[in-house]
Amino acid sequence: METVEPKKLEAEKVVSSSLEPKERIEAEKPEALNSSSEVSKKESRRQSNRNYYLKNREKIVAKSRERHWKNRDREIARSRRYYQKNRERIRAESRERYHFDPIYREKQRVRLERWLEKRKEAYERFVKEYGGKCMVCGNDDIKVIIPHHLDGKEEKVPFIQSKEFSRWIKYGIKLNVVLMDANCHFKLHRGEATLQ
Ligand SMILES: [Zn+2]
Numbered sequence: 001m002e003t004v005e006p007k008k009l010e011a012e013k014v015v016s017s018s019l020e021p022k023e024r025i026e027a028e029k030p031e032a033l034n035s036s037s038e039v040s041k042k043e044s045r046r047q048s049n050r051n052y053y054l055k056n057r058e059k060i061v062a063k064s065r066e067r068h069w070k071n072r073d074r075e076i077a078r079s080r081r082y083y084q085k086n087r088e089r090i091r092a093e094s095r096e097r098y099h100f101d102p103i104y105r106e107k108q109r110v111r112l113e114r115w116l117e118k119r120k121e122a123y124e125r126f127v128k129e130y131g132g133k134c135m136v137c138g139n140d141d142i143k144v145i146i147p148h149h150l151d152g153k154e155e156k157v158p159f160i161q162s163k164e165f166s167r168w169i170k171y172g173i174k175l176n177v178v179l180m181d182a183n184c185h186f187k188l189h190r191g192e193a194t195l196q
């Protein structure tokens, strides 16, 4: 989108500089100084566009929705690239805004809440796929069940927020983990229990 605007401006410049001086003055006149018939012409064009839109609303909406879905992956990839490139600045601005703007703060809170809600739903699916209970004692209370990494890796962030969980959600990548409840997991890491 941002590449379209400047090009268009370039094109306009070329047109206006190729006109004869008098025509150029005509063309460069600001809208407000144009004759009233010009204004009403514009107004009626706007009106007929509006009517056209109202008449064909469903078709137009469906079309734009279709276009959106067709380009969705590309758009997402692009905005992700943009974020990666400008990450520091975006984060700093967001922090600043979060501090001073209560509406933004509320929006962010709602977003986070929704995100966590989705992750929790996904976690239920995850636990089911990985056996549904503690592999040591059989406790199946999902509130205390966590994955233990068999390759010795323990994440610093809670599993539900981790990137590896994101990968499982998105691509279904198999994780090298077993499920344990918090008790058995704690004992295992304290060396008071072993996996057979
Ligand atoms: Zn257990």
Ligand SMILES: [Zn+2]
Residues within 6 Å of the ligand: 147, 148, 149, 154, 185, 189
């Ligand atoms: Zn562990």
